[in-house]
Amino acid sequence: MTGLVDVTPEPWSGRDDGPGAEHVRWHHVVRPLVADDPPAADSPAPTTIVGFASDEGVRRNKGRTGAATGPGALRRALAPMALSGPINVFDAGDVAVTDGELEAGQERLGRVVGTLLDAGHLPLVLGGGHAVAYGSFLGLARSRAAQAGARLGVLNLDAHFDLRPDPVPSSGTPFRQIAEHERARGAQFRYAVLGISQPSNTRVLFDTADALGVRYLFDDACSVADFAVVDRFVDAFLDDVDLLYLTIDLDVLPAAVAPGVSAPAAYGVPVETVQRVCDRVARSGRLALCDVAELNPALDIDGRTARTAARLLHRIVTARA
Numbered sequence: 001m002t003g004l005v006d007v008t009p010e011p012w013s014g015r016d017d018g019p020g021a022e023h024v025r026w027h028h029v030v031r032p033l034v035a036d037d038p039p040a041a042d043s044p045a046p047t048t049i050v051g052f053a054s055d056e057g058v059r060r061n062k063g064r065t066g067a068a069t070g071p072g073a074l075r076r077a078l079a080p081m082a083l084s085g086p087i088n089v090f091d092a093g094d095v096a097v098t099d100g101e102l103e104a105g106q107e108r109l110g111r112v113v114g115t116l117l118d119a120g121h122l123p124l125v126l127g128g129g130h131a132v133a134y135g136s137f138l139g140l141a142r143s144r145a146a147q148a149g150a151r152l153g154v155l156n157l158d159a160h161f162d163l164r165p166d167p168v169p170s171s172g173t174p175f176r177q178i179a180e181h182e183r184a185r186g187a188q189f190r191y192a193v194l195g196i197s198q199p200s201n202t203r204v205l206f207d208t209a210d211a212l213g214v215r216y217l218f219d220d221a222c223s224v225a226d227f228a229v230v231d232r233f234v235d236a237f238l239d240d241v242d243l244l245y246l247t248i249d250l251d252v253l254p255a256a257v258a259p260g261v262s263a264p265a266a267y268g269v270p271v272e273t274v275q276r277v278c279d280r281v282a283r284s285g286r287l288a289l290c291d292v293a294e295l296n297p298a299l300d301i302d303g304r305t306a307r308t309a310a311r312l313l314h315r316i317v318t319a320r321a
C-alpha cells in the first residue's frame with residue numbers, strides 16, 4: 001500500500017529465543033504490506049496495522065501533544081509479545097499528519113481503511129490522538145459493505161463523548177463529525193460509549209449525547225462487579241449493528257494503568273472490564289474495524305500505557321484468530 005501511506009512499513013524486530021512455533025512472537029510473523037492491492041482475505045481474515053501519526057487534533061483541543069509518536073511505541077510494545085497460536089497480521093505503514101493538515105490526513109487514512117476493508121482485512125489503526133476516529137470511520141462508511149446498506153455502529157471506550165460542537169475538527173469532535181456524516185448520507189448514527197466520566201463532560205455534551213440517541217455507561221458503573229451490566233450493554237449494541245467499529249481511547253483506563261495520555265483518568269474503567277469488552281467484540285463476528293487512540297509516549301511511565309494497549313490489541317487479534 002505504498003501508494004496510499006506516507007511512511008512505508010519497516011520490518012519488525014525484537015527478542016528472539018530460537019526457531020519454531022514454541023518461540024514465536026509478534027515480530028516474527030508480522031509482514032510488511034507493500035503492494036497497492038492488499039492480498040485477498042484468506043482464513044482467518046488478515047489483520048492489517050496502519051499507523052496514524054498525528055497529534056494535531058490534540059493540539060487543537062488544547063491537550064498535551066505527543067501522540068504522533070504513538071504508532072511506533074505501540075509497534076515496539078507489540079513486537080516482543082509471545083503468541084500461543086498463529087495470527088495473520090500485516091503492517092501497512094503510517095499515515096502521517098504534518099503542517100497541521102489534519103483533515104487531509106483523515107481523508108488519507110479513510111482511503112487506506114476503505115481499501116483494506118474492501119479486500120476483507122480487519123484494519124487495526126494505531127493512533128495518534130482521537131481525531132483518528134473520523135479518518136477510520138470515513139473508510140468504513142465508504143466501504144462496499146456500508147454502501148450496500150450494512151448497519152454501522154461505533155463502540156467507543158472512553159472517558160469522554162468527543163462530541164464537541166467546535167467548527168474546527170480536533171480530538172474532541174470526531175463523533176459529532178461522524179453523526180453529521182451519517183445524517184448526510186441518510187444513515188442512522190449508532191454510537192455507544194463505555195466509561196464516561198461525569199466530571200469530564202459538560203452538560204452541553206450530555207445534552208448533545210441525549211439528542212443524538214447515544215448509549216453510554218459511566219466509568220463507575222463498569223467495575224468487575226458490574227460485568228453483567230457491561231455484557232448486556234455490549235450485546236444489545238452488537239445486536240443492533242452489522243459492522244462494528246471499536247475505538248479505544250486509552251484515557252478510559254485508570255491513570256495508574258494509563259498515565260501516558262493527554263487527559264489521564266482520575267477514576268477510569270478497570271483493565272479487566274476493558275479486556276472483557278474487547279474479547280466479546282472480537283468474538284462477535286461483527287468487528288470490522290478497530291483503533292486505539294491517545295497514547296502519548298513522552299508522558300508514559302515505564303511504557304505502561306503502551307504495554308497495556310498492546311496487551312489489549314494482542315487479545316483482540318488472538319481472540320478472533
Ligand SMILES: N=CN[C@@H](CCC(=O)O)C(=O)O
Pocket residue numbers: 061062063130160161162164171172200262263
Ligand atoms: N479527545 C478528547 N478528549 C477530551 C479532553 C479533555 C481534557 O483535555 O481534559 C475532551 O475533548 O473532552
Ligand SMILES: [Mn+2]
Pocket residue numbers: 158159160249251252263
Ligand atoms: Mn478520552
Ligand SMILES: [Mn+2]
Pocket residue numbers: 130158160162171249
Ligand atoms: Mn476520546
